[in-house]
Amino acid sequence: MTTMHSPVLEVPARPRRRLPKPTLLIGLALLLLLIFAALFPRVLAPFSPTDFDYEALLKGPSAKHPFGTDNFGRDVLSRVIYGTRTDMQIAIFTTLFPFIFGTLLGALTGYLGRWSDAVVGRVADLVVVFPFLVLVIAIVAVLGPGLTNMYIAVSAVGWVSYWRLTRGEVMSQKKAEYAQAGRVLGYSPSRILLRHLLPNAVTPAIVYLMTDMSLGILLGASLGYLGLGAQPPTPEWGVMVADGKNFMATAWWISTFPGLALTLAGVTFSLIGDGLADALRPRA
Amino acid sequence: MTAPLLKVRDLNVRIPTPAGVLHAVRGVNFDLMPGEVLGLVGESGSGKSVTLRSLIRLHRPPIGMTGTVEYGGQNLLAASEAKLRDVRGGQISMIFQEPMSALNPVLTVGEQIGENLREHKGLRGRAAQERAAELLDLTGIPSPKARLADYPHQFSGGMRQRAMIAIALASEPQLLLADEPTTALDVTIQDQILRLLLRLREELHMGVILVTHDLGVVAQTCDRVAVMYGGRLVETAGVNSLFHAPKHAYTLGLLRSLPGAGEHRRPLQPIPGGPPDLRFLPPGCPFAPRCEYVTDECRAGEPPLLEVAPGRFSACIHHDELPALKPTLAEVGA
Amino acid sequence: MHASYVIRRLLQIIPTFLAVMLVVFLLVRLLPGDPASAILGDRATAEIVERTNRELGLDRSLPVQFGVFVRNLLQGNLGDSISLKIPVIRLIGERLPTTLFLTAYAAVLGVLMAVPLAVLAAVRRNTWVDALIRAVFQVGLSLPVFYVALQLLSLLGARLGWFPIGGYGENFTGHLYHLFLPALTLGLNLAAILVRTLRNSIIEVLTAEYVDFARAKGLRSRVIMTRHVLRNALIATVTLLGLNIGALIGGAVITETVFAIPGVGRLMVDAIFGRDYPVIQGLTLTFAIIVSLVFLITDLIHARLDPRAELT
Numbered sequence: 001m002t003t004m005h006s007p008v009l010e011v012p013a014r015p016r017r018r019l020p021k022p023t024l025l026i027g028l029a030l031l032l033l034l035i036f037a038a039l040f041p042r043v044l045a046p047f048s049p050t051d052f053d054y055e056a057l058l059k060g061p062s063a064k065h066p067f068g069t070d071n072f073g074r075d076v077l078s079r080v081i082y083g084t085r086t087d088m089q090i091a092i093f094t095t096l097f098p099f100i101f102g103t104l105l106g107a108l109t110g111y112l113g114r115w116s117d118a119v120v121g122r123v124a125d126l127v128v129v130f131p132f133l134v135l136v137i138a139i140v141a142v143l144g145p146g147l148t149n150m151y152i153a154v155s156a157v158g159w160v161s162y163w164r165l166t167r168g169e170v171m172s173q174k175k176a177e178y179a180q181a182g183r184v185l186g187y188s189p190s191r192i193l194l195r196h197l198l199p200n201a202v203t204p205a206i207v208y209l210m211t212d213m214s215l216g217i218l219l220g221a222s223l224g225y226l227g228l229g230a231q232p233p234t235p236e237w238g239v240m241v242a243d244g245k246n247f248m249a250t251a252w253w254i255s256t257f258p259g260l261a262l263t264l265a266g267v268t269f270s271l272i273g274d275g276l277a278d279a280l281r282p283r284a
Numbered sequence: 285m286t287a288p289l290l291k292v293r294d295l296n297v298r299i300p301t302p303a304g305v306l307h308a309v310r311g312v313n314f315d316l317m318p319g320e321v322l323g324l325v326g327e328s329g330s331g332k333s334v335t336l337r338s339l340i341r342l343h344r345p346p347i348g349m350t351g352t353v354e355y356g357g358q359n360l361l362a363a364s365e366a367k368l369r370d371v372r373g374g375q376i377s378m379i380f381q382e383p384m385s386a387l388n389p390v391l392t393v394g395e396q397i398g399e400n401l402r403e404h405k406g407l408r409g410r411a412a413q414e415r416a417a418e419l420l421d422l423t424g425i426p427s428p429k430a431r432l433a434d435y436p437h438q439f440s441g442g443m444r445q446r447a448m449i450a451i452a453l454a455s456e457p458q459l460l461l462a463d464e465p466t467t468a469l470d471v472t473i474q475d476q477i478l479r480l481l482l483r484l485r486e487e488l489h490m491g492v493i494l495v496t497h498d499l500g501v502v503a504q505t506c507d508r509v510a511v512m513y514g515g516r517l518v519e520t521a522g523v524n525s526l527f528h529a530p531k532h533a534y535t536l537g538l539l540r541s542l543p544g545a546g547e548h549r550r551p552l553q554p555i556p557g558g559p560p561d562l563r564f565l566p567p568g569c570p571f572a573p574r575c576e577y578v579t580d581e582c583r584a585g586e587p588p589l590l591e592v593a594p595g596r597f598s599a600c601i602h603h604d605e606l607p608a609l610k611p612t613l614a615e616v617g618a
Numbered sequence: 619m620h621a622s623y624v625i626r627r628l629l630q631i632i633p634t635f636l637a638v639m640l641v642v643f644l645l646v647r648l649l650p651g652d653p654a655s656a657i658l659g660d661r662a663t664a665e666i667v668e669r670t671n672r673e674l675g676l677d678r679s680l681p682v683q684f685g686v687f688v689r690n691l692l693q694g695n696l697g698d699s700i701s702l703k704i705p706v707i708r709l710i711g712e713r714l715p716t717t718l719f720l721t722a723y724a725a726v727l728g729v730l731m732a733v734p735l736a737v738l739a740a741v742r743r744n745t746w747v748d749a750l751i752r753a754v755f756q757v758g759l760s761l762p763v764f765y766v767a768l769q770l771l772s773l774l775g776a777r778l779g780w781f782p783i784g785g786y787g788e789n790f791t792g793h794l795y796h797l798f799l800p801a802l803t804l805g806l807n808l809a810a811i812l813v814r815t816l817r818n819s820i821i822e823v824l825t826a827e828y829v830d831f832a833r834a835k836g837l838r839s840r841v842i843m844t845r846h847v848l849r850n851a852l853i854a855t856v857t858l859l860g861l862n863i864g865a866l867i868g869g870a871v872i873t874e875t876v877f878a879i880p881g882v883g884r885l886m887v888d889a890i891f892g893r894d895y896p897v898i899q900g901l902t903l904t905f906a907i908i909v910s911l912v913f914l915i916t917d918l919i920h921a922r923l924d925p926r927a928e929l930t
Contacts, residue, residue, distance in 0.1 A: 126637045129906045129913070133868030134886065138902045141890040142648050218762050222872055225764045226887055241765055245876075248772035259765035266760025274756075342834060373836030385827040388846055390853070390924055399845070400835050435925040451835070461834075 024275025030268040037084040047075035049082035049235045058251045068253035070243065076253055080261050083235040087217055087265060090147070090229075090236075094216030095209055097155040102162025103205050107198045109163070110170030111189070117167070124160045132157060136219065137228055145228045150220065161212065162205045169201035203280050210273030214266040221262050237262045288315035289459060289491045290339070295351035297334050297343065304563045308334045310515040311351075313589070318458070321485060321492040323506035323523070325499060325538070329559045331515040332495045336461050339493070340372050355459075374404040377452035381464040383444035387436035393420075393447045394432030400454035419450040424480060442473035446480065453484065459491045460484075466501060478505050499542055503527060511535050514560045514570030517589055518599045529608040531598035533578075534571045536606050569601070577602040627917055631910055636688075638906040643687050645902065646895050647680070696903070697896035699889075706900035710882060714904070716786055717874065717881035720797050720804070721866050725859060727805030732812035733855060739813070740820035751813065758810035763869045767803040767876035775799055784878040800877045804869045811862050812855070819854035823847050853923045860916025863909050 037044055047065075053073030061068045067076035109117040127135075139153035140146075174197065187196075221238025223229030230236035232243075237258040244254025297309035309331045316322050324332045338349045341361055353360040360371060372378075380386035387396060397416040401407040407415055413432065420428035423446040436444055445465060452460060462481065466474035482505055485492055496502060502509055502523065509526050511519040511534065519532035530536040537555040557574040566572060568583035575582065581601055589599040600606075671677050675686050690697070696706035739751040775783035787796035823829065824847060832842045871883035878884070882901055889897035921927040 122637075126634070126641065128864070129634060129638060129910045130641070130902065131864035131867040131871075131905050131909060133871060134864075134902060134905045137871070137886070137890060138645060138898055139648070141893075141898055142645060142895075214760055218760070221762050222764055225762070226872070226875065228890065238762070238764070241762075241768065245768055248768060249776055252772065255765075255768060259762065259769070262762055262765065263757065263760045266762075267757055270756055270760060337830075340834060342830060369836040369838065371836070372834055378831070378834040380827055380831055382827065386831040388828040388832070388850075389926055390849055391845070399832075399837060399841070403836055403838075403841075437926050448831075451831075 021275055021278055023271045024279065027268055027271030027275055030264065031272060034084055034088060034265060034268060037081050038088040039085075041078075041082045041085060045075075045078035045081040047078040049074065049079040050233055058247065058254075060251070061253055067257040068251065070251070070254045071247060076240075076257050079235045079240060080237070080257050083237045083240060083258060083261065084265075086147075086230055086234055086236040087220065087262070090150075090220030091213040091217045091265070091269070093147075093151045094154045094158065094220060095212045097151065098158030098212070099162050099205065099209050101155065102159035103166045103198075103202055105159065106163040106166025106168075106205070107170050107193060107201060110167035110201070111174060111193050111197065113171070120163065124163060127157055127160050130157070133219065133222065137223065137226070140223065140228045145231065147220075147230050147234075150223055150229055154216070154219065158212070158216075161208060165204040165208055166198075166201055169204055170197050173197050173201050207273060207277045207280060210269050210276060214269035214273070217262065217265050217269070237265075286318060289318045289320075289355070290316040291352070291354040292339070293352045293354070295335065295338060295353065296349070297331070297338050298348045298350075299334075300346045300348075301563070306562050307565075308515050308562055309338065312512075312515075312517050314510055314517065314520060316459070316491050316493060318491055319485065319489045320508060321482075321494060321506045323502040323509045324493060324495045324512060325497060325502055325509060326512035327497060327559045329562070330512040331562075332497075332512045333463055335512070336378075336463050336493060336495045339461060340376055340378065341368060342378075369403075373400055373452075373457075374455045375457050376459045376461060377455065377457040378461040379445075379448050379452045379463065379465050382468050383441070383448045384436065386448060387444060387451075389436055392433050392435055393439070393451075396447075397432075397451050397454050400451055404455035416450075416454070419454055420447065422453070422484070423447070423450045424476075425450070441469055442476065445469060445473075445477055449477075449480065449484070453488070456488060457490055459493070462492060462494045464496055465494070467496070467498070474501070481505065499538060511538070514565060515562055516570070516586075516599065517597075518571070520589075520597045522595060525596060527609065530606060531592055531596055531603040532571075532600040533575045533602060533606060534600075536609075537574075539609055569599070577605060623921060624918065627914060627921075631914055634910050635907065638903060638910070639688055639691060640684065642899050642903045642906070643684050646899055691903075696900035699897050700894045701889075701892040701897075702894075706896050709885065709897065710900055710904055713880060713882045713885050716879060717870055717883055719793055720800055720874070720879065720881060721863075721870050723794070723797055723801035724804030724808060724866060724870075727801050728808030728812065729855065729859065731805060732809040732816055733851075735809070736813050736816035736820055737851070739817045740824055743817075743821055748817075752817070755810045755813045758806060761807075761810075763803060763807050763872045764876055766806060767800065767873050770799050770803055771877065786880055797879070800873045800879060803873050803876075804866060807869050808859075808862065808866060811865060812858055815858055816851070816854060820847070820851045823850045823854075826850075849923070853920060856916060856919050856923065860912055860920075863912040867905055867908065 041049075051074065053069065053075075056065070056069045056073045058071055059065055059069045059073075065075050065077065067080060069075055070079070105120060109120045135157050136150070136153045139156060140149050143149035143152060170193075220229050221236070221241070224236045224238030225242045227242070230239055232239060240258035241255045241262075244251065244256075244258075247254050292312060292314050295309055295312040296307070299306040299308050312331075312335055314322070324335065326332045334343075337343055339353050339360070341349065341353075341363075343349060349361055351361065355371060355376065358367065358371075360368060363371070387393070394413065394416050397419060398412050401412045401415055405415070416432055417428040420431060425431055425443055425446050431439075436447070439447060445468075449465075460481075465481070466477050469477060478501060481492065481494075484490070492505075494501070494505060506523050509519075509521060509523050510517050511526075511532065513534050519526070519530065519535050521531065526535065527539065530539055534555075541554045555574055560566070560570045560573070566583065568585055569575070569578075569587055572578045572582045577600075579601070587599045587601050589597050592598045592603050675683055678686075694707050696710070698704065699706055699709055702709065735751050735755075739748040742748050771783055774780045781799045782796050783799075785796050787793045829842060829846055832846050837845075867883075870881065871886055873879070874881045874883035875887050882904065885897065886901045888894075889901065917927075
């Protein structure tokens with residue numbers, strides 16, 4: 001008769017799930033496909049992504065060219081497959097540095113608190129006042145177009161979400177008993193932080209990483225579309241959509257298929273993100 | 285003899301869950317007399333709160349309710365929405381355990397009392413304002429006029445519970461359903477709120493059904509007690525006789541697990557084990573796995589609730605083997 | 619809402635503006651090498667480079683430059699556009715209303731799509747209706763803005779001829795007509811961002827105990843919906859909308875480019891290709907100021923709607 005909340009009475013509104021959702025499995029299957037296409041495009045692609053074929057300009061989808069050909073006679077399907085590598089690379093490099101930097105900074109300021117936390121908090125407040133895309137393209141404008149400069153720009157801006165998530169977790173975990181116990185046992189602060197707090201506090205950041213990858217692909221493709229991201233002739237889906245934009249009326253397939261590939265990649269990461277969020281959520 | 289205010293017959297509540305249907309309330313029967321205070325006690329998950337909520341059909345689909353809840357010649361479980369709305373808040377009011385979550389954070393306390401006055405008393409404007417202030421005053425909130433414009437978060441815990449009681453009393457109900465009204469409060473505030481409820485019961489002559497897991501609260505406030513276990517009533521009795529001579533092994537266990545007060549302090553004897561999973565009940569008495577008096581007969585079939593002495597009902601096969609208890613009301617209660 | 623809260627919140631924006639100015643000021647100083655050469659390109663003679671440096675005040679120390687920068691800003695001077703040779707402030711003044719119209723239009727369309735669907739998904743939670751709404755918007759969230767813009771433009775604009783394929787129109791109804799497709803593009807994107815969070819917060823409200831208490835009071839469902847549910851859901855909507863203003867502006871930059879709308883978004887992209895740094899600076903500053911003002915307004919509306927807000 002000590003607890004007053006009955007677990008039984010809380011059941012009604014939301015059924016609890018015990019099995020991993022099929023969405024996570026679908027997401028992982030799609031991810032495997034994308035990784036395979038990124039690593040071995042040669043195996044999947046019927047043609048070279050860059051070879052011109054003046055015999056087959058602007059041909060619609062057919063058995064030979066399922067996604068048609070573009071204005072240089074290049075096979076759109078092959079270009080989409082080769083584009084996977086670029087866009088997956090974008091997904092990784094637009095998120096990896098913000099993730100590492102933001103998570104470590106979040107753990108540090110969450111643990112130290114006081115002025116370090118306040119200072120980083122001010123900087124974060126400042127960063128979010130700039131629209132993400134605007135700040136990134138402004139930085140890219142100054143540094144010059146291209147993927148490397150885009151990664152630098154995104155890293156300068158994208159760490160804030162990871163910092164917030166990790167900082168919040170560390171701050172609440174710091175009060176948890178095992179951290180207190182560590183202090184009593186005389187562990188050094190860095191050991192408590194790196195060995196005990198961070199591994200537990202990093203979960204929300206990992207879940208967010210997946211969502212962020214789908215945002216990263218969209219951002220990279222948007223910059224590519226604007227001409228500020230990947231530079232031709234690198235096959236990149238956003239650039240490919242832009243390549244076909246003047247042919248929408250006559251050869252819709254040039255833009256449409258790379259756009260679908262982008263959407264598919266975005267859905268893949270958000271499915272995995274949702275699935276992970278669901279699987280890692282602590283159960284009562 | 286007067287007719288009961290409320291007659292509950294064969295009440296069943298079924299809650300669908302992914303792991304199967306949870307039969308939370310299983311064939312509950314009881315009557316409540318006008319002006320009577322009935323305590324509904326049991327552990328967490330015994331089905332007491334679910335029972336209380338189903339009395340005014342507060343559960344929403346897919347939760348299913350069957351049986352009858354007769355009030356004013358009507359079965360509330362089958363009444364029309366309009367009729368039900370009339371009874372809810374108008375004749376039967378309810379207060380909740382956590383006033384902070386039961387009061388809408390974005391409406392002032394005055395607005396939340398006003399809603400009731402408008403719906404059930406047709407009071408608006410100045411008249412409603414004055415009545416609302418009277419109600420706050422009645423529940424012991426100082427400078428009630430000024431506090432009407434306050435939001436729930438500007439009240440202290442105890443004051444919030446008083447405000448919720450004021451809202452519930454706005455329509456001068458015949459029956460007050462109280463779901464653990466003092467559990468979230470400090471002991472001293474608990475005491476004040478219970479005294480307030482008793483005083484209001486006297487003044488307004490309303491019946492009260494008090495759901496609680498705290499036998500001390502029962503001893504302090506109730507006329508009669510119904511003990512729930514595993515979704516069933518297992519014992520009902522007048523409060524004095526229950527505390528002196530429990531007629532169900534589970535009630536006995538509950539009483540023994542109470543810390544005695546004063547000179548007769550006894551060692552605590554908690555009941556071993558936990559409440560049953562209502563999705564996988566054993567065929568016999570649901571308390572059998574934890575019971576020290578258990579026999580094969582107990583496990584064979586679920587014993588029904590029978591009248592074992594005048595005014596005393598028990599669902600325990602071994603009700604006459606149970607020892608009487610020494611403690612008096614003053615010891616277990618306040 | 620207390621006056622003191624409003625004043626405190628208004629005062630908070632001053633340091634934000636100063637910091638924003640510093641960032642925008644430093645942005646151009648990130649340029650590798652000599653800014654003037656970078657601006658003028660390789661063909662400029664040493665003499666022209668030197669003159670430009672002097673004109674732009676780049677020959678002085680950084681703190682002095684920043685002081686001049688702030689002073690100019692306070693006088694409404696953002697410098698002159700390098701390619702168009704007119705004051706940046708005038709350029710922005712001419713183009714900003716178009717973008718504001720577009721984003722407001724998109725916000726209205728987005729909310730009109732998101733709120734009813736979020737309510738529907740919340741009320742029918744965990745049914746196929748809910749699953750369908752969520753799945754559609756999950757895909758919507760992964761659709762790049764430029765791609766949706768291009769497809770709508772080619773399908774509803776060029777092929778079916780229902781809507782104009784560019785331009786801004788003459789009067790209010792003209793704007794509404796001309797900007798429909800771009801606003802729809804942006805609105806869909808916004809709705810995709812809003813629906814999910816909104817659905818969850820409406821479910822939170824619908825299952826809140828105060829709704830049960832309201833039902834126990836015998837209130838009509840219409841009263842419960844309007845007084846208890848929608849008001850709380852509105853708070854969530856306003857907050858979410860404010861938080862996503864940055865995404866909306868970013869989307870406007872892309873949409874204006876695709877639809878050739880003469881707004882500040884398109885101006886930004888043009889300026890980047892023209893290496894028109896004063897324009898880039900001016901626009902980055904303008905966008906940041908708009909976002910901080912929207913954050914401020916959101917906070918004030920939130921405080922007006924939610925009495926608990928002033929505590930934090």
